[in-house]
Amino acid sequence: MAESDSGEKTEEPTAKKMADARKKGQIARSKDLGTMFVLVGSAISLMLMGDSLVESLSHVMKNQFSLTREEIMDVNALFGEVRKNVSLIFTPLAWIFAIVMLAGFIGNTMLGGISWSWEAMSPKASRMSPIAGFKRMFGLKAYVELFKSLLKFFVVFFSAYLLLTSLFEQILSLSIEAIPFNFAHAVDLLLWMFLALALSLVIIVIVDAPYQTWSHNKELKMSKQEVKDEHKSSEGSPENKGRIKRTQYELSQRRMMAEVPNSDVVITNPTHFSVALKYDAEQGGAPQLVAKGVDEMAIHIRTIAKEHGVEIIASPALARSLYYTAEVNEDIPEELFGAVAQVLAFIFQLNAHKRGKANRPIPLAKNLPIPDDFKY
Structure with a gap:
């Protein structure tokens, strides 16, 4: 009975256990949290820099269609046009990429913080094992991921349904609006719908983030025997500590007698x-x-x-x-x-x-x- 009790992982992980797990790359992570931030960041970046990007692309198109025959045949002139076109679209694209990368960084480090582990990136035979893969397919995590996938489907589906029904009249009115204002209106509607659908993933994150924290803590839980063994290894066994104290006492006595x-x-x-x-x-x-x-x-x-x-x-x-x-x-x-x-x-x-x-x-x-x- 005592042996079975000692194997039950009922104790909270110690600071050393959590630090060792972090070195191995074992930290709480929510993929859905990172995905939501990337999507929201993409929508916001397009809203902020979309007009500038469209204007830059418009200038590029005008430049390309206004080239003369001499400029087309001149290789140096073509390279100059390429540099000019790249410089036109570089700034808005750089801002879009920067915002998306910042959003992705925040979303992926908000839960668990920053962690860099070579051990986590190194190949492991267990990841290629069919038996281990079979266990992962039918384990608790697999069922949780299935539940999240179904939840995401229904959340996005109902969010899209509500958006389409609420904006249905505006979408139909696009056909009677003048060109090019109807294009601008359509893009504006698409961006707001994209942002709303991205924000609907908050419902998934509210479920997933606490679960990932709980699951990570559960994996790191320790048995009472493991806690005792760790304490012995870090602090030293009573026998070793007593031996060290005796040695220190003997050395101090020798110095004193000298x-x-x-x-x-x-x-x-x-x-x-x-x-x-x-x-x-x-x-x-x-x-x-x-x-x-x-x-x-x-x-x-x-x-x-x-x-x-x-x-x-x-x-x-x-x-x-x-x-x-x-x-x-x-x-x-x-x-x-x-x-x-x-x-x-x-x-x-x-x-x-x-x-x-x-x-x-x-x-x-x-x-x-x-x-x-x-x-x-």
Whole structure:
């Protein structure tokens, strides 16, 4: 039962799943939305630039029929006429193509946005498989496409019927209008009918666009096991994460232990806590805590300190305060400056005494000035 449940795709697709699908070219697309925009754009472009295009074509026809015999026989003159005719129709045609291309771009990217995928364009054997093609022919998508085709037929049919019945008298009146005004009137009627029929596809788009979004989301849905596997692959399994954390901890401990020989003093509990401090008198600033540890780590710090001749001072209260309030490779808190200063002064004077340059220092006070808030 658990295995069957894990195979059910009941979970919404994750961001990574959707991003991977987008890279493969799997995005929600509505062909009818793009078709509607192209048709509407074509109708609008012809309405805007139709007069200019007709006028340009009229000039072209007049130029062609007014050529003299000498111009027809002259090759250079003919090329000049071709260039002139092309320049006459170039501007209106360019505007028409630009409007249609813009409409097509907007219509095809409105749902799903812009996506460029080489993988989607690459040939796939599954597309050539007869079995896969047979499944597509009788699958849910095929029935949906059949329903849309029937819906488009009825929508366009009834829209055309309503337009013809409403404009029937104007169409009949074209036969009694004077030439060439009746031609202009006929073209105007055709363009408005073309625009109305193109806009009737909005009904199809209202059905198709939400369906394509729903179908795309359904295809990308994941099972609970897939979500878990993806989370493991992206975040790492708990075992790997634990191993990485242990490795990082061991490396940090090694770096910390490497700083103990360079420290000036190790302050101990003396059984449970050990902290190593370093102070650079030339650069000034605050003393830094370069290593700290508890129990076995504390013993290890003391062992390294003894091996390298670093002084060890027993001050339980100060050792606990530094352990809990200071971090490795950071300055000690200002509140502990006074207590640490006394320890460092004692150590520096003791080192000078060992070199024969100073008297033996006065024993370090047992009760160092530690604020109550810093006592542990």
